[in-house]
Amino acid sequence: MSPLLRRPTLWLTGQPWFRHLVADSPIGRSVARRFVAGEDLDDAMRTAGVLAERRVASILNRIGENASTPAQAALATDAYVRALKRIRELPQLDCCISVKPTQLGLDSSHEAWLENLEQVLQAAASADRSILVMIDMEASASVGRTLEAYLDLRGRFPNVGVCLRQTFAGRRPTSNGSADRDRSSAW
Secondary structure, three states: OOHHHHHHHHHHHHHHHHHHHHHHHHHEEEHHHHOOOOHHHHHHHHHHHHHHHHOEEEEOOOOOOOOEEEEHHHHHHHHHHHHHHHHHHOHHHOOEEEEOOOOOOOOOOOOHHHHHHHHHHHHOOOOOOOEEEEEEEEHHHHHHHHHHHHHHOOOOOOEEEEEOOOOHEEEEEEOOEEEEEEEHHHH
């Protein structure tokens, strides 16, 4: 998403009247249904179950980003841990999760974000069935910090991966936490 559109889009989607329009109108529900598995974890698990019956794998990703307080980041962390427990209860599901760094607190506290991510990864790790946790890329300003966290954690948590968007392909973290474009490896 264009940086110019990001802030107004986040503002708009956070407005109760807009959420009501999308979630409660027939047209809004019809459009959202193609991209959103449901309003809550139960809906998402039902959808993952239907997809599993068709032999389709699922990735659960909680809607929302940019936790502005440690409490909001903790709530998101708890939600992902609950999702992992539910996935573990249904071994027939081919299902993993994708987390957003800013939802886990990256913008408010780098230390809290790493602690929250590690808590999610610990919940996903298991001797009998580890569940894949993908770290989603968000804004280009956080690419470096996201990749550095991934590189640091992958030795202890082999069940972690990183989702790269095409616009982030070929970027590499720098010492100041930003990402430089490596022209030789760009798409």
